[in-house]
Amino acid sequence: MDNRAILAELPRLRRYARAMLGDRAAADDLVQDTLERGWSRLHQWRADSDLRAWLFGIMHNLRVDQLRRPRLSTQSIDEDDFELPTRPTQTDELELRDIESALNHLPDEQREVLLLVALEEMSYADIAATLGIPIGTVMSRLSRGRERLRLIMNGEQANARLRVVR
Amino acid sequence: MSALPITESDLQAWVDAALPEARRAEVEDYLAVQPVEAERVRAYREQKQALRSLFDPVLDEPLPEKLSALASPPPAAAIERPPKPFLARWSLQRFAAGIVVALVSGLGGWMAHDRYPPAENLARASFPRQAAVAHAVFSPDMRRPVEVSAEQEEQLVAWLSKRIGTPVRPPTLGPLGFDLIGGRLLPGNSSPVAQFMYQDATGQRLTLYISTENLTNQDTAFRFAQEGQVNVFYWVDGKFGYALSAGIDKSKLARVAMAVYDQIEHK
Structure with missing residues (x-):
């Protein structure tokens, strides 16, 4: 496999992992695990398939494994973690902060679909294939995720069920 | 249309x-x-x-080195090593048990115990071993051997009874030369355990370790175990496990154990 092809995917894997997990160190660990598992399963890779979808699929499966496994919740306290990844104007920053915290209130499976659509601009069919779910499920998760995010952003938290903090 | x-x-x-x-x-x-x-x-x-x-x-953002390095195949050894789930099964409890083993061995001459297969060793420290480790960790502590001292015995008894979920009371060992100095709460395998500590005139310390985790409900007779320099007498009564640990010789410890047993079982 061409290592430049993998290098080209790394920034996107990191962006998605960061958005999913919120935490920089945890996100990079997930990307690292994804690459390691990818290399160990190279025999499953078909040259004509989509490298990005394959890697995102591996990451998704790793994440599912992680969620199934009870573990102590840890949080790194790198100085960097206190910075937002972006520094636009003051008011914009507040809005972005809002969407970041609102995003964390979505159930994992909704956040996942929403981010694959918003950040990766994957087609619904590709998302269905990557996550191994029917396309109808993709649509309903997308629809529910977006609506919940909207309600939370509007301050209608009452409608958003509280999620157990991991 | x-x-x-x-x-x-x-x-x-x-x-x-x-x-x-x-x-x-x-x-x-x-x-x-x-x-x-x-x-x-x-x-x-x-x-x-x-x-x-x-x-x-x-x-x-610049790519972290650990990630860009993985754009190329890792060394063959890394690919073929056991997959991660192996480590994932290395649960906290086993890890803790590993520390227990290390502590006891550091205590002075870890003796080979062939009767415990290694896997079992790691999976769960045996009851007398847990008691011996708890003894070894806390009894040498001059300044803070206990969480609650014997001066507040009523509070100590009420607190430990509440936390381990059943009434416990330290036996009186004064006639044997050991006075209660206090007690503490410790983590067991799945629930808290209580430890009472005693001391004689020479400063020799003795601990009584009381667990309520015995699920087999199989009573045992007195048993003796030696963990490093710590001698342990232990027995099981219903859900209770009792272990008396001290760095004193076996016959002397046996006398104390009999006294403890009499007070607890035939009060």
Whole structure:
């Protein structure tokens, strides 16, 4: 496999992992695990398939494994973690902060679909294939995720069920 | 020709600009007369934009070395090593048990115990070993051997009884030369255990370790175990496990154990 092809995917894997997990160190660990598992399963890779979808699929499966496994919740306290990844104007920053915290209130499976659509601009069919779910499920998760995010952003938290903090 | 009804999926696809041109026009006609729906999907588009603004900067961050290195195949050894789940099964409890083993061995001459297969050793420290380790950890502590001292015995008894979920009371060992100095709560395998500590005139310390974790409900006779320099007498009564640990010789410890047993079982 061409290592430049993998290098080209790394920034996107990191962006998605960061958005999913919120935490920089945890996100990079997930990307690292994804690459390691990818290399160990190279025999499953078909040259004509989509490298990005394959890697995102591996990451998704790793994440599912992680969620199934009870573990102590840890949080790194790198100085960097206190910075937002972006520094636009003051008011914009507040809005972005809002969407970041609102995003964390979505159930994992909704956040996942929403981010694959918003950040990766994957087609619904590709998302269905990557996550191994029917396309109808993709649509309903997308629809529910977006609506919940909207309600939370509007301050209608009452409608958003509280999620157990991991 | 009448258009198909506009579905929720159509609206989502409109947000993502994933509709064929003709359908897009139909959706926009619909939105033109449905202001509430129009407002909703407009909010979705804004969400999408906000997420991009928030996370796109990650794309421009320099790649951590550990990740860029993995763009190339790792050494063959790394590929063939056992997959990660092996480590994942290395649960906290086993890890803790490993520390227990290390502690006891550091205590002075870990003796080979062939009767425990290694896997069992790691899975769960045996009851007398847990008691011996607890003794070894806390009894040498001059300043803070106990959490609650014997001066507050009533509080100590009430607190430990509450925490381990059943009444416990330290036996009186004064006639044997050992006075209660206090007690503490410790983590067992699945629930708290209590430890009472005694001391004689020479400063020799003795601990009574009381667990309520015995699930087999199989009573045992007195048993003796030696863990490093710590001698342990232990027995099981119902759900209770008792272990008396001290660095004193076996016959002397046996006398104390008998006294403890008499007071607890035949009070």
